[in-house]
Amino acid sequence: MQIRDYSLPAGWFPRDSASISAFLSKFGTSKRVCRAAIAPHAGWYYSGAVAALGASCLQPDAETVVVLGGHLPAGLPPLFAMEDAVRTPFGSMEIDAPLRAALFKELDGESDNYRDNTVEVLLPMAHYFFPKAKLLWLRLSAEIQSYEVGKTISQIAAKLNRRINVLASTDLTHYGSNYGFSPQGSGKAALRWVREVNDAGFIKAVESGSADEVLRRAERDSSSCSAGAVLGAMGFASAESLGGARLLEYATSTDVEESGGVPDSFVGYAAFGFG
Numbered sequence: 001m002q003i004r005d006y007s008l009p010a011g012w013f014p015r016d017s018a019s020i021s022a023f024l025s026k027f028g029t030s031k032r033v034c035r036a037a038i039a040p041h042a043g044w045y046y047s048g049a050v051a052a053l054g055a056s057c058l059q060p061d062a063e064t065v066v067v068l069g070g071h072l073p074a075g076l077p078p079l080f081a082m083e084d085a086v087r088t089p090f091g092s093m094e095i096d097a098p099l100r101a102a103l104f105k106e107l108d109g110e111s112d113n114y115r116d117n118t119v120e121v122l123l124p125m126a127h128y129f130f131p132k133a134k135l136l137w138l139r140l141s142a143e144i145q146s147y148e149v150g151k152t153i154s155q156i157a158a159k160l161n162r163r164i165n166v167l168a169s170t171d172l173t174h175y176g177s178n179y180g181f182s183p184q185g186s187g188k189a190a191l192r193w194v195r196e197v198n199d200a201g202f203i204k205a206v207e208s209g210s211a212d213e214v215l216r217r218a219e220r221d222s223s224s225c226s227a228g229a230v231l232g233a234m235g236f237a238s239a240e241s242l243g244g245a246r247l248l249e250y251a252t253s254t255d256v257e258e259s260g261g262v263p264d265s266f267v268g269y270a271a272f273g274f275g
Contacts, residue, residue, distance in 0.1 A: 002085075004137075007115035012043045012044065012117060012120070012121050013124055014044070014089065017090050020090075020128060023048065024052055024056070024125065024128050026052075027056040034057040034273040035058070035059060035237070035240055035275040036167075036168070036236050036273075037058055037166070038167075038230055038245070038272040039053075039169060040169070040171045040271070041117050041121045041122060041169040041171060042171055046269070049249075049251075050269045051125060054273065059165060060129070060130070062130055062165040063133055063164065065133050065134075066135075066138060066153060066236075067122050067138070068140055068166060068233060069116060069119035069137075069139040069226060070229040071139070072141040072142065072226075072228055075143070076141045077108055078107045078108075078109045078110070078138055078139065078140055078141075080110070080112055083095060084097070085135075088124050090131065093123065095136065096135065098160060099134075099156065099162055102156045116139065118170075119137050121169075122167060125167075142215065142219070142226070142228045143231075144215055150235020153239075155239065168233035171267050172202060172225075173223050173267065174222070175190060177265055187262050190262070191266065195250075195252065195268070199270070201217055201221060202270075206230060209238070211231050211234055215231065223268075242275035243275060245272040245274050246273055246274075247271075248271040249269075250270045250271075252267065252268045253269075254266045
């Protein structure tokens with residue numbers, strides 16, 4: 001069996017199952033009513049609590065969890081993990097080979113041979129909340145076609161009689177000199193603008209259900225680094241008639257700053273649930 005190992009250095013998430021279980025056990029399972037969710041993908045120190053709210057809202061009976069990542073510009077094909085399984089702190093999580101094969105053929109996919117955090121940081125959560133489920137690892141480009149990919153995922157899963165959940169991955173505004181994006185200067189005014197204008201605009205677009213508006217906001221406002229994944233979740237939700245997205249939580253990396261000040265650079269995070 002070929003197992004996809006960690007590509008990220010230690011520090012993105014705990015590497016021992018006991019620490020992960022202790023952290024994720026704080027997120028109740030009584031509200032597991034979603035078939036699709038969106039979660040951030042930064043290091044767990046910054047966005048783990050927000051991401052866990054997204055992952056933990058997914059219904060517990062899924063046979064396969066489809067984790068959608070991004071960081072891909074328009075024009076690139078869907079990228080699939082082609083191994084038999086992926087490594088997590090809980091052991092190996094098997095890839096759903098028949099679902100992957102059908103989607104790979106339908107979407108003209110390619111192998112994901114890159115180091116990227118957008119899927120990997122969510123895998124321990126997927127494995128914890130769905131210990132018996134299989135996985136599909138897929139990254140989508142920031143173009144409207146990714147919305148149609150979400151619909152295709154629903155159609156292929158139905159043909160295979162596969163009960164699935166979709167967990168999509170994006171961070172919001174990357175602000176400051178670290179990211180070359182400081183249109184509102186620095187300090188509290190910049191943070192307020194990110195929270196109340198830039199990220200709020202993207203959140204509103206997701207809640208509206210308009211794929212075109214989500215892509216427009218992401219491109220014009222630099223308010224999403226993985227819009228393709230968001231569009232995929234939205235397309236899946238539409239095909240499954242899950243209803244619109246609802247915001248579960250919003251935060252920024254400044255919320256864990258011990259100094260209480262506003263650093264030069266920071267990132268926004270949001271979790272949404274569908275259904």
